[in-house]
Amino acid sequence: MKLTRKERERIARRELIIDATENLIDRLGIDNITMDTIATEAEVGKGTLYLHFKSKKSIYLAISERGSRLLNHAFGKALLKELPGLKLIEELGRTYLKFVQENPVYFTVFNYYESLINDDDLAQSELAQRCEESAREAMTYIVRALQIGMQDGSINNKYDPHELGIVIWGASRGVIHMAFHKQKKHHMKILDDVNFSLQSLVSNFIELIGTGMANDQQSKNN
Amino acid sequence: MKLTRKERERIARRELIIDATENLIDRLGIDNITMDTIATEAEVGKGTLYLHFKSKKSIYLAISERGSRLLNHAFGKALLKELPGLKLIEELGRTYLKFVQENPVYFTVFNYYESLINDDDLAQSELAQRCEESAREAMTYIVRALQIGMQDGSINNKYDPHELGIVIWGASRGVIHMAFHKQKKHHMKILDDVNFSLQSLVSNFIELIGTGMANDQQSKNN
Amino acid sequence: MKLTRKERERIARRELIIDATENLIDRLGIDNITMDTIATEAEVGKGTLYLHFKSKKSIYLAISERGSRLLNHAFGKALLKELPGLKLIEELGRTYLKFVQENPVYFTVFNYYESLINDDDLAQSELAQRCEESAREAMTYIVRALQIGMQDGSINNKYDPHELGIVIWGASRGVIHMAFHKQKKHHMKILDDVNFSLQSLVSNFIELIGTGMANDQQSKNN
Amino acid sequence: MKLTRKERERIARRELIIDATENLIDRLGIDNITMDTIATEAEVGKGTLYLHFKSKKSIYLAISERGSRLLNHAFGKALLKELPGLKLIEELGRTYLKFVQENPVYFTVFNYYESLINDDDLAQSELAQRCEESAREAMTYIVRALQIGMQDGSINNKYDPHELGIVIWGASRGVIHMAFHKQKKHHMKILDDVNFSLQSLVSNFIELIGTGMANDQQSKNN
DNA sequence: TATGAATGAGCCTTCATTCAT
DNA sequence: TATGAATGAAGGCTCATTCAT
Numbered sequence: 070m071k072l073t074r075k076e077r078e079r080i081a082r083r084e085l086i087i088d089a090t091e092n093l094i095d096r097l098g099i100d101n102i103t104m105d106t107i108a109t110e111a112e113v114g115k116g117t118l119y120l121h122f123k124s125k126k127s128i129y130l131a132i133s134e135r136g137s138r139l140l141n142h143a144f145g146k147a148l149l150k151e152l153p154g155l156k157l158i159e160e161l162g163r164t165y166l167k168f169v170q171e172n173p174v175y176f177t178v179f180n181y182y183e184s185l186i187n188d189d190d191l192a193q194s195e196l197a198q199r200c201e202e203s204a205r206e207a208m209t210y211i212v213r214a215l216q217i218g219m220q221d222g223s224i225n226n227k228y229d230p231h232e233l234g235i236v237i238w239g240a241s242r243g244v245i246h247m248a249f250h251k252q253k254k255h256h257m258k259i260l261d262d263v264n265f266s267l268q269s270l271v272s273n274f275i276e277l278i279g280t281g282m283a284n285d286q287q288s289k290n291n
Numbered sequence: 292m293k294l295t296r297k298e299r300e301r302i303a304r305r306e307l308i309i310d311a312t313e314n315l316i317d318r319l320g321i322d323n324i325t326m327d328t329i330a331t332e333a334e335v336g337k338g339t340l341y342l343h344f345k346s347k348k349s350i351y352l353a354i355s356e357r358g359s360r361l362l363n364h365a366f367g368k369a370l371l372k373e374l375p376g377l378k379l380i381e382e383l384g385r386t387y388l389k390f391v392q393e394n395p396v397y398f399t400v401f402n403y404y405e406s407l408i409n410d411d412d413l414a415q416s417e418l419a420q421r422c423e424e425s426a427r428e429a430m431t432y433i434v435r436a437l438q439i440g441m442q443d444g445s446i447n448n449k450y451d452p453h454e455l456g457i458v459i460w461g462a463s464r465g466v467i468h469m470a471f472h473k474q475k476k477h478h479m480k481i482l483d484d485v486n487f488s489l490q491s492l493v494s495n496f497i498e499l500i501g502t503g504m505a506n507d508q509q510s511k512n513n
Numbered sequence: 514m515k516l517t518r519k520e521r522e523r524i525a526r527r528e529l530i531i532d533a534t535e536n537l538i539d540r541l542g543i544d545n546i547t548m549d550t551i552a553t554e555a556e557v558g559k560g561t562l563y564l565h566f567k568s569k570k571s572i573y574l575a576i577s578e579r580g581s582r583l584l585n586h587a588f589g590k591a592l593l594k595e596l597p598g599l600k601l602i603e604e605l606g607r608t609y610l611k612f613v614q615e616n617p618v619y620f621t622v623f624n625y626y627e628s629l630i631n632d633d634d635l636a637q638s639e640l641a642q643r644c645e646e647s648a649r650e651a652m653t654y655i656v657r658a659l660q661i662g663m664q665d666g667s668i669n670n671k672y673d674p675h676e677l678g679i680v681i682w683g684a685s686r687g688v689i690h691m692a693f694h695k696q697k698k699h700h701m702k703i704l705d706d707v708n709f710s711l712q713s714l715v716s717n718f719i720e721l722i723g724t725g726m727a728n729d730q731q732s733k734n735n
Numbered sequence: 736m737k738l739t740r741k742e743r744e745r746i747a748r749r750e751l752i753i754d755a756t757e758n759l760i761d762r763l764g765i766d767n768i769t770m771d772t773i774a775t776e777a778e779v780g781k782g783t784l785y786l787h788f789k790s791k792k793s794i795y796l797a798i799s800e801r802g803s804r805l806l807n808h809a810f811g812k813a814l815l816k817e818l819p820g821l822k823l824i825e826e827l828g829r830t831y832l833k834f835v836q837e838n839p840v841y842f843t844v845f846n847y848y849e850s851l852i853n854d855d856d857l858a859q860s861e862l863a864q865r866c867e868e869s870a871r872e873a874m875t876y877i878v879r880a881l882q883i884g885m886q887d888g889s890i891n892n893k894y895d896p897h898e899l900g901i902v903i904w905g906a907s908r909g910v911i912h913m914a915f916h917k918q919k920k921h922h923m924k925i926l927d928d929v930n931f932s933l934q935s936l937v938s939n940f941i942e943l944i945g946t947g948m949a950n951d952q953q954s955k956n957n
Numbered sequence: 958t959a960t961g962a963a964t965g966a967g968c969c970t971t972c973a974t975t976c977a978t
Numbered sequence: 979t980a981t982g983a984a985t986g987a988a989g990g991c992t993c994a995t996t997c998a999t
Contacts, residue, residue: 113985114985280503558963561963568991684944688906714905781983783981791973
């Protein structure tokens with residue numbers, strides 16, 4: 070699986086463009102980016118962008134794909150720990166939080182994802198397929214942890230693990246989204262009233278749903 | 292506090308524009324709306340829009356404000372019921388779900404809110420203030436229910452009610468957001484794997500966090 | 514059928530844009546025109562162009578329509594003369610020549626017409642319909658003259674007048690096109706070898722086909 | 736005048752590119768061709784195109800040149816027939832028609848010729864010279880036939896053969912151009928009104944100008 | 958107050974041509 | 979000679995906002 074120099078350079082160029090775009094999203098916000106800006110930031114001709122990406126949205130999709138990959142990698146490592154299922158779920162939650170804190174750009178792009186796949190052309194691209202696959206994989210990590218927990222008795226098995234997985238995934242996104250905003254100082258007065266940290270908010274969330282899904286026998290001894 | 296005919300007409304005109312925009316968001320999606328389409332839909336001159344709203348974003352903000360008001364109204368009624376705090380929280384959850392199902396447009400606009408208040412001018416407008424106030428009010432309903440529950444012993448008082456409120460609020464948004472998308476058939480393969488209804492997803496969520504925050508013999512020993 | 518001031522101004526603006534574009538075609542050639550150029554020449558904002566025309570091609574189509582109208586007007590007047598059919602055909606030929614000489618721009622645009630109606634959207638526009646109608650009308654003038662000539666015996670009735678009309682129309686276009694180029698000094702060495710004027714070329718052409726279509730009794734005595 | 740292998744290969748490569756471009760013009764239309772598509776179709780690197788041609792227009796010019804050469808070849812053969820001049824002219828007309836029917840691509844490119852030689856650089860290229868030469872040669876064939884006809888009495892010698900040649904050439908192009916369009920189903924309502932074939936249109940045309948240029952003694956007996 | 962014509966900055970995208978390898 | 983990645987000028991079009999009437 071050796072790559073030729075050409076191939077390596079091609080990939081490097083592509084990564085370069087993605088890097089530049091990530092920086093810009095971080096600095097300017099995803100709504101204030103033009104192909105010109107990206108070209109300038111990447112120190113590349115505007116036409117070159119279209120050599121590597123079909124469209125602007127396609128660049129965002131590539132970032133999304135990269136982000137998913139990284140997140141899945143982190144999830145995969147979290148799942149390796151020898152812990153009861155319930156603890157694994159908590160571990161995944163903390164992993165997600167850490168990921169978002171360290172890579173806020175990806176979180177931004179994830180939230181943009183829907184509008185990307187609304188583009189029919191793009192939706193059928195191989196890149197989009199890979200994104201979907203990554204999302205499914207992330208979901209699978211959660212479901213696995215739930216199944217493990219139901220097996221080892223740490224998680225109440227009255228829920229369907231797939232459905233519970235979606236609930237957890239959605240709820241986590243929502244909580245982190247909110248916490249995230251506070252941090253970014255995007256105004257939002259509700260968030261000013263109480264003085265909390267992203268950290269504590271997520272901790273609370275983890276505890277809340279942890280208790281919620283725990284098996285009675287287990288939770289007693291916790 | 293009688294309004295003159297002129298004032299009444301002015302307000303009616305304003306509402307007309309908001310109505311038209313809501314319809315368009317529903318029909319075309321919030322990203323495919325121009326001031327022209329709004330003017331046409333509202334059967335009003337394009338210039339007139341600017342007599343009533345400072346900008347396009349300001350119209351969206353007005354929708355947001357109207358939505359918050361309606362939601363708060365529903366929340367207010369839910370809180371009137373004579374129920375233990377834990378049940379009130381569940382009631383609020385169901386109320387939120389019902390609201391979103393009946394008024395998907397507002398949910399769409401709420402999710403757009405952040406990009407609206409990024410506009411510094413708009414952020415300081417009286418309209419934005421009112422939005423913030425509404426959000427704060429919604430939050431208060433939740434916190435009240437939590438406080439009631441902690442008082443009457445139905446909710447575990449180990450959490451800070453404000454912080455828990457934010458967690459619940461964010462998590463709810465996230466869960467509903469996800470369920471919502473499935474319904475809208477915005478692709479998303481993860482959601483295809485499991486066959487669930489918005490209804491059951493939210494039920495599960497309510498049960499999950501209900502159990503999680505409940506005061507019971509189990510949690511007492513924590 | 515009084516027009517309001519608004520309507521009159523609207524039409525004037527439209528004509529202004531058409532005028533400007535005609536000037537530019539004359540000066541720069543139809544292939545070197547951009548919407549920016551047109552806007553500048555018309556002393557109008559670029560957006561204004563799109564207020565009056567759907568696209569660049571649509572402007573050309575409007576010029577085409579105007580040209581056809583003018584040509585038809587000239588044809589109509591030519592046909593009013595009290596002459597035998599054969600002479601009417603010759604008259605139409607001279608009219609066409611005069612028109613092209615005086616309005617070279619229209620000839621240029623006519624030759625561009627095909628690529629305009631290849632645009633499916635445009636092809637169904639009302640403007641395109643009017644163009645087609647004009648072309649048909651022009652054709653009708655020729656056919657009428659032929660029919661008159663066959664009636665009065667000046668034109669050999671062995672031809673189908675419609676088919677002959679098309680032949681004459683096409684042949685005229687071709688001859689004038691060629692003569693035109695010579696004049697415009699668009700290189701073309703063949704045309705340099707012989708020293709002829711557009712005038713004499715067309716005269717010859719008219720005589721040639723005039724003789725060709727004449728009734729034998731007539732042609733002998735011509 | 737033996738060519739080295741290198742030289743032969745070079746020429747083959749060049750022809751290959753021309754072939755590919757002709758195919759594309761036929762399939763996509765001359766306005767929808769890019770250097771990329773040509774390179775792909777020719778299975779050659781994009782840069783290679785520029786090793787053999789100075790520019791895109793230059794490729795078209797080469798096609799034009801090839802087409803002229805082929806047409807001249809056909810004209811040459813037609814002129815060999817032992818026929819009175821008038822019949823030779825008709826023969827040339829039929830030859831032209833056959834050529835266009837069998838090689839529509841060349842007709843397309845011929846019509847594009849003018850815009851090619853508007854490019855000053857190109858106009859002075861050796862290729863352009865050869866094109867001009869070919870056109871002159873084609874013209875000469877017509878003039879020769881006319882001269883023969885005037886000599887043998889079949890063609891009325893009141894015309895200047897050069898001028899008449901240009902008239903015939905231009906008129907033929909015009910008639911065929913029109914007939915051609917009908918066939919290509921490029922809309923054009925005038926052409927729908929009458930049901931004619933390219934064949935019959937050109938026949939009529941040939942008869943028309945044949946009669947027109949015939950000597951009186953001849954035409955009487957026709 | 959109401960209108961809608963006018964504006965022009967801004968955007969994405971295309972493509973002929975160049976040039977380092 | 980052959981390649982194809984890189985370029986960037988150029989182009990058509992959109993749309994929020996302004997302003998004269």
